[in-house]
Amino acid sequence: MIKLLALRELRSLFTTPSTWFILAALQFVFAWFFLARLEAFLQIQPQLAQLANAPGVTAAIAAPVFNTIALLLMMLVPMFTMRLIAEERRNQTLPLLLSAPLSSAHIVLGKFFGLLAFLAILTCGIPLMLYTLALGTALDHGLMLSNLLGLLLLTACYVALGLYISALTSQPVIAAIGALALLVGLWLADISATAEDSPWHALSPLNHFASFNTGLLDSGDIAFFVLFSTAFLLLAMRRIHNNRIYG
Amino acid sequence: MALPTLSDTSTETTLSARSLVRSFGSRRIVQDVSLQLKRGEVLGLLGHNGAGKSTTMQMLTGCLLPDSGSIEICGIDLLRRPLPAKSHIGYLPETPPLYRELGVNDFLAFAARLRGMKSSAVAEAVSETTRRCGLESVSKKIIGTLSKGYQQRVGIAQAIIHKPDVIVLDEPTVGLDPSQIRDIRNLIRELGDHSSVILSTHLLAEVESVCDRVQIMQHGKLIYDGTTAALASYGGEPNQIEANFIRITEEQP
Numbered sequence: 423m424i425k426l427l428a429l430r431e432l433r434s435l436f437t438t439p440s441t442w443f444i445l446a447a448l449q450f451v452f453a454w455f456f457l458a459r460l461e462a463f464l465q466i467q468p469q470l471a472q473l474a475n476a477p478g479v480t481a482a483i484a485a486p487v488f489n490t491i492a493l494l495l496m497m498l499v500p501m502f503t504m505r506l507i508a509e510e511r512r513n514q515t516l517p518l519l520l521s522a523p524l525s526s527a528h529i530v531l532g533k534f535f536g537l538l539a540f541l542a543i544l545t546c547g548i549p550l551m552l553y554t555l556a557l558g559t560a561l562d563h564g565l566m567l568s569n570l571l572g573l574l575l576l577t578a579c580y581v582a583l584g585l586y587i588s589a590l591t592s593q594p595v596i597a598a599i600g601a602l603a604l605l606v607g608l609w610l611a612d613i614s615a616t617a618e619d620s621p622w623h624a625l626s627p628l629n630h631f632a633s634f635n636t637g638l639l640d641s642g643d644i645a646f647f648v649l650f651s652t653a654f655l656l657l658a659m660r661r662i663h664n665n666r667i668y669g
Numbered sequence: 670m671a672l673p674t675l676s677d678t679s680t681e682t683t684l685s686a687r688s689l690v691r692s693f694g695s696r697r698i699v700q701d702v703s704l705q706l707k708r709g710e711v712l713g714l715l716g717h718n719g720a721g722k723s724t725t726m727q728m729l730t731g732c733l734l735p736d737s738g739s740i741e742i743c744g745i746d747l748l749r750r751p752l753p754a755k756s757h758i759g760y761l762p763e764t765p766p767l768y769r770e771l772g773v774n775d776f777l778a779f780a781a782r783l784r785g786m787k788s789s790a791v792a793e794a795v796s797e798t799t800r801r802c803g804l805e806s807v808s809k810k811i812i813g814t815l816s817k818g819y820q821q822r823v824g825i826a827q828a829i830i831h832k833p834d835v836i837v838l839d840e841p842t843v844g845l846d847p848s849q850i851r852d853i854r855n856l857i858r859e860l861g862d863h864s865s866v867i868l869s870t871h872l873l874a875e876v877e878s879v880c881d882r883v884q885i886m887q888h889g890k891l892i893y894d895g896t897t898a899a900l901a902s903y904g905g906e907p908n909q910i911e912a913n914f915i916r917i918t919e920e921q922p
Contacts, residue, residue: 426782430768437770437811518766518827521730522783523755666734 423524427532428539431506435540448498449547455490456551459483480562484552485635488569491548492576492631495541496605499577502541503584504598506533507662511592516665526662530655534578534585541577565637572634575647579627580605582654589661681708682744683757683834683865689728689738691721698724699735699889704867706835711861713880713897714869715914721889722869723763726837729867730760743834756785759833761841765824769813773804773823776812780827794830801859802826803852817844825853829860836860838868842875854879873911877901885917893917 435441463482470476510516519529549570555561584601591597605627612626623629627650630643684706691699699721706712714722727733729740731751740747745754768776774795781791799808802822807815812823821844828836841857842850857879860866870876876883876897883900885893893900903913 423783426779430779433775434768434770513766513769514762514764515766515768517727517730517732517760517762518780518783520732521755521758521760523752523785524783525752666732 423528424532424535427519427524427528428536431533431536432540445544448544451494452487452491452545452548453551456483456487456548459487460555478562479555479559480565481637483555484561484566484569485637487548487552488573489631489635491545492573492628492635493609495545495573495577495580496609496628497602499541499580500584500587500598500601500605502537503581503588503601504594505588506537506585506597507589507658508591508594508597512594520666526659529662530585530589530658534581534655537581537585538574538578541581542574545573545577562637568634568637568639571639572631572643575634575644575651576627576631578651579647579654582651582658586654586658586661589658682706683708684729684740684742684867686729686740687738689725689735689740691724691728691733691735697889699728702738702886702889702891704729704884706865706867708834708865709862710882711857711866711868711880713876713883714867714886715871715873715876715883716869716886717918720886722886723839725886726760726839726867726869727762729835730758730837731755732760732762756831757834759784759828759831759836761824761828761838763839765820766827767812767820767823770811772809772811773799773815774808776823777826777830781830784831784833786831794832798826798830801829801856803849818846818849821845822849822853825856832864834864836864836866838866840870841868842870842872850875873914877910885914887918887921892921 460483463479470482507516510519549566552566553561580601583604584597587601587604588594588597591600608622608626609628611622612629615622624646627647630646633640633643682705684704686702686704689699689702690697702721702725704712704725714725716722724733728735729747731747731754734748740754742754743757745757747754768779771779777795777798778791781794782788786794799805802825804819804822804826807819812820815823821841825838825841828838838857842853845853854875857866857868861879861881868875868880880897882896883893884891895903897910900913901908901910903909904916
């Protein structure tokens with residue numbers, strides 16, 4: 423059932439022409455970042471060659487690109503999550519799901535995995551692009567993998583939060599602004615907190631991505647991502663259930 | 670119509686709701702509504718706007734939880750075991766729940782799978798349902814591009830595609846032209862041979878032509894329950910369904 427709902431979500435996305443436009447436009451933006459990084463690297467490469475322990479091409483190009491993508495996704499994901507439930511409410515299609523033999527968990531997880539799959543398709547161009555570097559040099563596969571895993575977990579966090587906000591309202595625009603405000607708010611609180619042990623650092627998803635970005639697999643960070651996503655998914659399920667109570 | 674004939678279950682109760690109560694805030698929308706429906710019966714739910722018909726239907730289909738009362742679908746408690754109970758329900762809400770960006774066939778296949786149909790049976794169910802609802806000519810089109818009448822028919826099609834035992838239709842013929850209304854009425858009659866159907870409507874002629882039994886709601890309460898024939902001759906004279914409906918609703922405070 424979850425798979426069925428996820429596939430429906432994907433199908434609805436891919437039958438709208440605007441989705442294809444978004445895919446193309448974002449691919450262009452990602453490529454721009456990549457090429458800008460590559461050019462900067464080529465300029466400083468002679469100096470790097472003189473250093474004893476110079477950062478490799480993966481650390482110098484791939485890691486910053488992933489970092490930028492992580493920041494960009496923070497702004498982008500709310501645009502995709504906004505319609506998940508708010509639009510079903512506005513178009514009054516929710517009764518179809520509520521009267522079908524589905525639990526709230528099915529509905530929420532179906533939408534969650536559907537959008538996550540879409541975002542995976544959206545971002546799969548990035549590793550492909552980075553791996554073109556393998557034509558000329560050796561890449562650090564471990565660093566690439568930890569970045570990809572981190573990006574996936576980070577995206578799951580964003581989607582879970584956006585999904586919950588979308589479940590609160592029947593106006594997609596409000597859902598988008600709400601999710602964006604929360605995500606950007608967490609990020610700003612994180613970077614503006616100067617104290618080393620400030621709790622804002624612990625709350626910000628982007629801060630937990632930093633260790634993945636440097637190639638470090640920290641079980642604490644993985645646990646944070648899993649807990650953060652689970653918490654918001656549970657809240658969203660609760661909200662869908664309340665739909666049956668409050669109408 | 671070649672439908673798989675069910676075993677002789679003509680007296681089986683498919684839906685029974687007891688003393689449903691529902692409030693929104695301090696406003697009591699539905700109070701003490703009880704319904705019983707047997708297989709092969711078509712029940713018309715009548716009442717003025719705001720009488721609580723749609724709210725009652727939402728509760729019967731599990732979209733809304735009642736404050737108190739119980740609902741059984743084919744003997745399964747809808748409130749305690751919602752998932753198995755709901756697979757016996759087909760529901761067309763006031764606004765047909767359609768994903769406008771999908772094609773008609775794709776959407777119907779999704780609706781069938783959603784109600785737990787096996788994927789091997791879906792293709793046949795889709796082709797049979799599109800035929801019954803007169804959707805063959807538009808089966809490849811995108812739902813958003815269809816006219817209101819066709820969208821309404823897709824809405825009916827999604828409610829009946831899995832051959833549910835209980836079919837709940839909230840104003841099924843709204844927005845249709847006269848010949849489509851006739852087709853849909855015939856279809857509802859036909860559905861009533863194998864399943865139980867509840868429909869709400871404002872058209873009394875519709876009640877007369879399709880319903881076996883009528884219940885009238887006013888201010889959230891059931892104020893009349895009887896066969897269509899009994900309602901038509903309520904005041905003693907035959908064929909007075911409209912006058913009798915008005916009389917019954919005005920007799921009540």
